[in-house]
Amino acid sequence: MIIDSQLMSFFTAGSLIVIGIFAALFLDNLIKKIIGLAFLADGVNLFIITMGYKAGGIVYILLPNMTISNFAQNASYPLPFALVLTNIVIGASTLAVMLGLIIVLNKKHGSISASKILGDKGEKIE
Amino acid sequence: MIEYVLMIITVLGAIIALMQRDLLKAAILTGIPGISIAFLYQFLLAPDVALTQAIVGSAIVPVFFALAVLKTRRTEEEAD
Amino acid sequence: MDILIPLMVIIPIASALFLNLLHKNDSTIKIIAIITALILPVIALITPYGSHYFGGYAPLAQNSTIAQGLPALITGTQLFQFHPAITYVFGSAQQLMIFILVLISFFAIYTSINETKKPSGVYAFLMFMGTASVSAILLSDDIFNLFVFFEIAAMAQVGIIVASGIKDNYETALKYILLGNIAGPLLLLGIALLLGITGNVNITDIIFSIKNGLVDPYSPAILMALGLLTFGWLYASGLPPFHTIKSAVYSKALPHGAALLQAFSVFSMVAIGVIILRMFAYIPFTSTAIIGISLLAMVLGITMAIVQTDFKRIIGFLAVGELGYIGIGLGLGTAFGITAGLFQAVNEAIITAFLFIGFGTVLYKTRTSDTRKLGGMMFVNPKLALLVLLSGLAMAGIPPLNAFQSKLMLIQASIQSGLPELGIIMILLSIVTFMTFMKAFYTIYMRPKPAELEILENKIPKSTIISLVIFLIICIILGLFPQIATNSLQTLATGLV
Numbered sequence: 001m002i003i004d005s006q007l008m009s010f011f012t013a014g015s016l017i018v019i020g021i022f023a024a025l026f027l028d029n030l031i032k033k034i035i036g037l038a039f040l041a042d043g044v045n046l047f048i049i050t051m052g053y054k055a056g057g058i059v060y061i062l063l064p065n066m067t068i069s070n071f072a073q074n075a076s077y078p079l080p081f082a083l084v085l086t087n088i089v090i091g092a093s094t095l096a097v098m099l100g101l102i103i104v105l106n107k108k109h110g111s112i113s114a115s116k117i118l119g120d121k122g123e124k125i126e
Numbered sequence: 127m128i129e130y131v132l133m134i135i136t137v138l139g140a141i142i143a144l145m146q147r148d149l150l151k152a153a154i155l156t157g158i159p160g161i162s163i164a165f166l167y168q169f170l171l172a173p174d175v176a177l178t179q180a181i182v183g184s185a186i187v188p189v190f191f192a193l194a195v196l197k198t199r200r201t202e203e204e205a206d
Numbered sequence: 207m208d209i210l211i212p213l214m215v216i217i218p219i220a221s222a223l224f225l226n227l228l229h230k231n232d233s234t235i236k237i238i239a240i241i242t243a244l245i246l247p248v249i250a251l252i253t254p255y256g257s258h259y260f261g262g263y264a265p266l267a268q269n270s271t272i273a274q275g276l277p278a279l280i281t282g283t284q285l286f287q288f289h290p291a292i293t294y295v296f297g298s299a300q301q302l303m304i305f306i307l308v309l310i311s312f313f314a315i316y317t318s319i320n321e322t323k324k325p326s327g328v329y330a331f332l333m334f335m336g337t338a339s340v341s342a343i344l345l346s347d348d349i350f351n352l353f354v355f356f357e358i359a360a361m362a363q364v365g366i367i368v369a370s371g372i373k374d375n376y377e378t379a380l381k382y383i384l385l386g387n388i389a390g391p392l393l394l395l396g397i398a399l400l401l402g403i404t405g406n407v408n409i410t411d412i413i414f415s416i417k418n419g420l421v422d423p424y425s426p427a428i429l430m431a432l433g434l435l436t437f438g439w440l441y442a443s444g445l446p447p448f449h450t451i452k453s454a455v456y457s458k459a460l461p462h463g464a465a466l467l468q469a470f471s472v473f474s475m476v477a478i479g480v481i482i483l484r485m486f487a488y489i490p491f492t493s494t495a496i497i498g499i500s501l502l503a504m505v506l507g508i509t510m511a512i513v514q515t516d517f518k519r520i521i522g523f524l525a526v527g528e529l530g531y532i533g534i535g536l537g538l539g540t541a542f543g544i545t546a547g548l549f550q551a552v553n554e555a556i557i558t559a560f561l562f563i564g565f566g567t568v569l570y571k572t573r574t575s576d577t578r579k580l581g582g583m584m585f586v587n588p589k590l591a592l593l594v595l596l597s598g599l600a601m602a603g604i605p606p607l608n609a610f611q612s613k614l615m616l617i618q619a620s621i622q623s624g625l626p627e628l629g630i631i632m633i634l635l636s637i638v639t640f641m642t643f644m645k646a647f648y649t650i651y652m653r654p655k656p657a658e659l660e661i662l663e664n665k666i667p668k669s670t671i672i673s674l675v676i677f678l679i680i681c682i683i684l685g686l687f688p689q690i691a692t693n694s695l696q697t698l699a700t701g702l703v
Contacts, residue, residue, distance in 0.1 A: 005129050009170065012133040016159070017395070019140050024388055029202045030380075031149050031195060035156055037387045038187055039140050042163055044391040044398065045179075051402040053170040060171070076171040080401060083350050084175050087394060090357050092182050092190075094387055097361065099194040101368070101380045106198040108376070113203050118381055 009050040016043030030102050030112045034095065041091040045084045052080035129169040135162045147202050153191035160184045211258040211296045213249055214304060215342045217242060222334035225327040236319050239330045243315045246308035246337070255297050257347075262291025284420065289408040293347040299548065299698035302691060304341050306552050307473050309680075310559045311337040313673040314466040317563055320667040321462065321570060329369050333466055336362035340470045343477045349397050350407045352481070356393065356442060359470055360386040366463045367455055375458040382455055385441060385448065393438025399431040400485075413485055423488060432486045436495065439482060443475030444526055445503045445533065453507075453522030457575075461566025464518065465559035468525045472555045475529060476548060479536050483544070483702050493539045500533025501631065508635050511642045517565055518575045520646050524601065524639060525558045531632065535616050538623045544699035546615035549691050553608040553684060557600045560677035564594040567666050568650055572659060577646060582655025590666065591651045593674045598647055600681045602640035608684035615692075 016039050023036025053076055060078040062071050106112050139158035146152040160183025167176035221242040228235050257264070266273040266286045273281065280286065315333055319325045339355040339362060346352045360383070367379040401407055403425065404415040416423050439445075444452025452471065456464045479496070486492045507527025514520045532554065535547015567590055568583055569575050584591045600607035603614075613636060617629040655661075684691055 005169070008130060008133055009166065012136055012166075015137045016140060017391075019137070019144070020391075021388065023144050024384065027144065029149070031191065031198070032144060032152065032202070033384065035143060035152060035191065037384070037391075038156060039159065040388065040391050042159065042183065044395050045175075046163055046166065047395065048398045048401070049167055049170050049172050049175060051398060052172070057171055059173055077405070079405075079407070080398070081172045081175050083398075083401075083407070084172070085178055086350075086354060088175070088178050088182050090354065090390075092186055094357065094361065094383065094390075095187060096190055097364065098380065098383055098387070099190055101376055101383065102194060103197045105376050105380060111203060112198050118377055 004055060006050055006053055006055055009046065009053070013043045013047035013050060016040070016046065019043075028114050030105075030114050030117070031099075033114060034098050034102070037098075038091065038095060041087070045087055045091075048080045048084050048087075052077040129166060132162045132166050132169070135159075136166065148200065149195045149202060150192060150200055153195050154188055156191055157184045157188040160187060208254055208256045208258060208296070210249060210253040211256065211294050211345065212260065214246070214253070214296075214308075214345065215294075215338050217245060217249070218334040218338035218341070222331040222338065225334070226331040228327045231327075232325050235325050235327045235330060239315050239319060239325070239334075242334065243308070243312040247305055247312065250301055250305040250308055253296060253301070255301070257296070258294040259289070259291035260294070262289075264291075265289050284414070284418075287414060288406065288411045289347070292351050293408060293410070294342075294345040295347045296345060297697060298694040300344050302552060302694040303344055303473055303476065303548075306555055307340060307344070307469055308337060310469045310555060311466055313559065313563065313676070314462040317566075317667070317670050317673050318460065318462040320669040321566075322460075326369070329366075329463075332362050332365040332369060333463075336366065336466065336470055340473050340477075343474055347409050348407055349400065349409055349412070349481070352478070353390075353394055353397055356438065356474070356478075357386075357390055359442070359474065360390065363455065363467055363470060366467060367458050370458060370460045370463060372458050372460070378451070378454045378458040382451055385451060389438050389441035392434050393441075396431040396434030396438065399427050399434070403427055403431070409481055409484065416485065416488075428486075429489070432482070432489065432492065435478070435482055435485075439475070439478040440499065442471070442478055443529060444471050445475070445499050445529060446506055449503060449507055449510075449523070449526045453510075453519060453526055456522035456525060456562070457516060457518035461518075461562045461569060464522070465562040465566075468558045468562065469555045471525075472529065472532070472551050472558075475532060476536075476551045479533070480698070480702065483536060483539075487539065487702065493537045496533055496537035497628070500530040500537060501628075502530075503527065503533065504530030504631070504635050508638050508642065512638070512645075515577050516575050517568070517577050517580075517646050517650060518562075520577075520642065521558065521561050521565060524561075524642065525554070527635065527639065528554045528558065528601065530635075531613065531616055534628055534632070535619065538619050538625070538628075539703070540619060540623055541696070541700045541703045542615070543619035543623060544702055545692055545695050546612055546619045548695040548699060549688065550609070550612035550616060552691055552695075553600075553612050553681075556677055556680055556684075557597060557609060560597040560674065560681070561594070561601060563670060563677070564590070564597050564674055565650075567594075567670060570664070570666060570670075571661055573662065574659075577649045579656060579659055580650045581653045581659060582651075583661075584651040585655075586661055587666065590671070590674075593671075593678060594651070595647060596678055596681075597674075598640070598643035600685075602643060603636050604640075606682065606685045608681045608688070611685055611688040615688075 020036045020040025060075040143155035164180035339359040342355040511523035532551045603609040620628040
């Protein structure tokens with residue numbers, strides 16, 4: 001391959017982030033905005049995982065038949081992976097809260113269009 | 127080689143999910159980038175994150191979206 | 207290694223989770239909430255200064271028992287200095303700020319329990335969760351830990367808005383959480399860049415790596431991380447471009463909720479701002495950007511407050527405008543300026559809580575917050591009107607109240623740094639703040655009562671009056687003896703320069 005897989009993975013993460021921000025800012029439908037936000041979080045997670053990756057390395061689990069120095073030289077960096085585990089859970093829970101808010105707002109306005117719910121009405125100064 | 131295919135599936139799946147007019151389809155399609163990212167994590171030497179992502183990204187998140195769509199409305203409305 | 211430091215975060219979280227389980231049991235909720243809220247300031251006062259290492263140990267350099275007999279491979283390198291644990295640092299500045307934060311949270315919970323007819327366990331849960339997360343943001347020396355609590359604080363704030371039941375609160379909550387879900391991942395991306403460059407998430411270690419030339423201090427990735435962290439900072443504190451949504455957030459929460467929410471914003475702003483300064487103060491652009499954003503916040507916040515007609519919105523915008531003073535103190539970059547900024551943060555948290563709870567009594571009596579429909583409240587309760595007037599005077603910086611001392615220090619600091627223009631702008635904006643406040647005060651309290659205004663018969667709870675009087679006492683004490691606060695804050699400020 002011409003491009004190595006780590007660089008390609010960074011590009012994938014970057015495109016997910018760009019797609020996510022685009023969807024969150026420019027799509028009108030609230031569900032789609034939130035799908036975009038989920039992609040944004042996925043992209044950031046992928047970015048962090050890719051940072052910990054080591055080309056030609058091994059998984060960061062010390063198996064009984066490995067020597068410590070061999071492990072230390074070849075294992076991928078486990079700190080980013082620990083961060084991502086936390087972030088996946090945070091992402092899923094904020095997603096649930098946002099979708100819950102949308103269900104309530106749909107009952108009130110009969111619509112899930114951002115321009116109808118959050119547009120002029122939401123900003124109106126009373 | 128397979129990781130390149132997965133990366134392309136991830137990006138295309140994300141774009142296709144956002145292009146659907148039927149929101150239920152869009153909700154289910156969010157599982158495709160989710161599961162391919164999970165496989166990608168396996169290739170990037172993070173098996174434990176891959177397990178979590180496989181459950182969250184391919185099952186929980188699409189189900190959340192599908193439930194939200196079923197409780198609100200199925201189609202995207204025209205912006206006016 | 208002190209066991210009391212993590213308790214500042216653990217006790218409110220544990221109490222919050224427990225309160226969430228109690229649904230119908232009103233008196234139990236009251237007792238537990240009040241006791242927890244009373245314990246927190248005591249813990250903040252009695253805890254000795256120090257660091258706590260979660261799930262690890264002190265750096266090898268400070269830890270002779272583990273460091274004994276290690277090979278030169280480790281002792282000879284920088285690994286010797288690094289923190290292999292989530293570190294919480296508790297110093298005098300953290301002590302003062304956490305004390306003020308938990309004090310405000312105590313009064314917010316105390317008034318909310320007595321003003322609402324049915325004390326809700328879930329509402330107390332949200333307040334304690336927010337308090338715990340902002341305390342953790344203040345304490346944490348670990349940038350990922352900070353991110354986790356940043357998200358929890360954002361969720362708790364959304365919860366407090368949703369729980370208020372004010373018209374259109376769901377829309378504001380959704381807007382706030384949508385923006386938060388853009389700002390949060392971007393902040394995480396900044397943290398990821400720092401992690402990728404330095405291999406570390408501990409702030410002290412990142413600074414060590416940058417200062418000692420282990421990484422290129424002007425590499426584009428570091429500059430990008432600075433930008434992304436700043437974006438997260440703007441969101442957490444409600445500086446422009448987030449000032450509109452932040453003031454809407456304040457106005458959609460109940461008065462005691464808003465008093466707590468603004469304390470969250472102020473202390474998150476200080477905590478993340480101090481971290482940005484600690485890491486990136488060597489880039490000259492940082493302080494310029496902080497001063498620019500702060501000026502924008504002051505001008506936009508205070509001028510937009512003039513045209514509002516909802517008094518909660520007025521205080522919301524004024525609170526955002528006052529944030530600008532803190533930012534200018536931080537941006538000046540001198541030890542005196544940063545002390546002044548931190549002192550202003552402490553003062554502002556108290557004064558805005560004072561204002562929100564004070565004006566909350568009007569809402570309690572009339573069920574409306576529209577200044578066009580209000581009037582004549584002075585004759586309903588003149589003593590309360592006097593307390594509210596004093597809170598407004600405190601915000602504008604009238605001696606002998608506390609904001610006078612901090613604003614004076616800020617002006618002196620700006621003159622010392624060779625930027626007297628900033629001092630002039632601050633004085634002018636203080637006058638505009640005072641004018642805006644007096645306009646609102648006049649329409650609500652002093653002009654004749656409109657015929658259609660209905661004043662409810664319910665009596666204002668004693669707890670509200672007690673809270674207001676204690677806030678006033680703190681304002682006067684800090685105004686007469688500013689050394690109490692500035693001496694504690696000076697250590698942190700001198701450490702930054």
